[in-house]
Amino acid sequence: MSVVTELTPDGQKLTIVISGRFDYAKHQGFRESYENLQPKPKSFEVNLKDATYLDSSALGMLLLLRDHAGGDKADIKLSHASADVRKILAISNFVKLFNVS
Template identity: 60%
Template sequence: MSVTSNRSPDEQQLTIKIKGRFDFSTHQDFRGAYEKETKAKRYVVDLKETNYLDSSALGMLLLLRDHAGGERADVRLENCSADVVKILAISNFSKLFTIGK
């Protein structure tokens, strides 16, 4: 498991990549990837290499959304596997986030 983040050259977007399991064990690393961010207007969570997602991960995504501005937030979940899309759909996250396969 690893969480990495990087800003776009114009500092308008923060991309957070999660490799492996996205569960409570990633909480501190995931939060650390964005909590000091003040310039980003867009957030992308790249789940291309995520092979597991649980309810604590869903909670962490909601915390990121709150940090990014709540209802006004531009948070995208990208490169989601079919299994991850299914979990997000069951949780109605498609109403809160832009989800890409």
């Protein structure tokens, strides 16, 4: 039920691990995980291996991350999504906005 971050030693890649339900309750922790990093990492990974559910606020948070990271030029990977989470990402067309693996 948490948001855990890991920054590579060179500061180039930030990994955000989501556990449990990815919903509005994680909004503050998710935004704080990337907003104030200086310098801004060049790539981001949102590890969804332990995420059980995404709601519309989670999709909005992913869009905010995308905007923060550079919009269309952003290097963001959504990794290790379960079949249910992948289905939500596919239905919402996030597979066109993010690298989903």
